[in-house]
């Protein structure tokens with residue numbers, strides 16, 4: 288058949304994880320923890336299964352989980368989402384983002400993405416028949432350039448996708464930047480898809496400024512998050528969307544014919560587990576320590592230039608002092624096959640494959656894994 292996505296191949300995360308496995312490399316590429324989640328969470332899933340909670344849940348998700356999500360968002364971001372009409376549980380953030388795009392983007396609509404960006408956004412927009420409008424984040428700092436974003440808005444702009452904390456650059460938008468976004472969108476009808484999957488991974492005392500916390504943004508936003516990131520269970524593929532009722536009604540029309548709903552026992556387990564806030568409140572300190580361990584090792588023993596890691600579980604490095612002649616993809620291949628440490632090039636996060644000699648490491652790993660990687664990287 289003629290391809291719906293002719294320019295799409297296999298994602299870089301899959302490619303690099305396969306290469307890492309083939310060569311027995313330490314995998315700091317694809318973003319996922321190599322340690323277990325809290326055993327209490329596993330027990331809660333088992334209990335839910337044993338209690339017979341194994342049939343279809345309601346289409347938008349089990350009420351207790353939607354209530355727990357709503358309560359958490361209200362506590363953290365001071366915006367009340369009605370669990371009945373404004374919260375939906377999804378099969379990870381990936382499905383949430385696709386469904387949000389499919390429910391509001393019509394053929395010919397423009398959707399602004401800020402490059403570099405997560406690799407699913409572009410193909411999702413194409414599947415909806417939308418036009419991708421790519422606006423670069425400022426090279427070097429990866430900060431948003433509101434002049435460029437403003438210039439990209441046209442009467443056909445349906446939505447903008449914003450991701451903070453940011454994959455891959457690890458920047459976190461400040462309150463001022465979020466306010467600038469609000470001011471920019473104020474006179475428009477542009478919707479916001481706010482990808483906040485790393486909401487609980489912010490460092491050095493910085494706050495995560497959610498779109499939910501700014502009323503002008505909340506009223507036009509699909510807020511997306513993922514339990515996979517927050518609770519170290521990326522393979523469970525459960526996330527959620529919160530949005531005003533009118534937007535959520537459209538979201539659910541697509542959701543019900545997309546996945547219909549998401550697995551029941553995991554939803555019950557998450558609802559019970561969320562009664563305790565400490566797992567996510569402790570996350571910044573937990574990951575900041577790993578970030579600092581990894582950065583200290585890189586700084587002491589390699590010629591990588593470290594970019595800031597303000598949030599997310601990523602650390603980007605510039606390798607131009609080591610070898611300026613090799614592309615990011617080739618450098619990652621070499622790291623994986625010769626030094627047995629896998630990383631992710633930044634170029635696939637750009638449509639045009641922009642080259643900056645920067646690669647991304649994921650530090651969501653056991654300390655011993657990070658130490659093993661550091662020993663190998665010291666040989667560079």
Ligand code: PMP
Nearest residue numbers: 379380381405454484513515526
């Ligand atoms: N958005 C971003 C920015 C991500 O990094 C990821 C996970 N890699 C996702 C969305 C998808 O999240 P999930 O695994 O919950 O589908």
Ligand code: GLN
Nearest residue numbers: 298300301316317318454
């Ligand atoms: N989001 C993860 C990353 O950036 C990967 C998820 C995936 O493989 N699709 O590494």
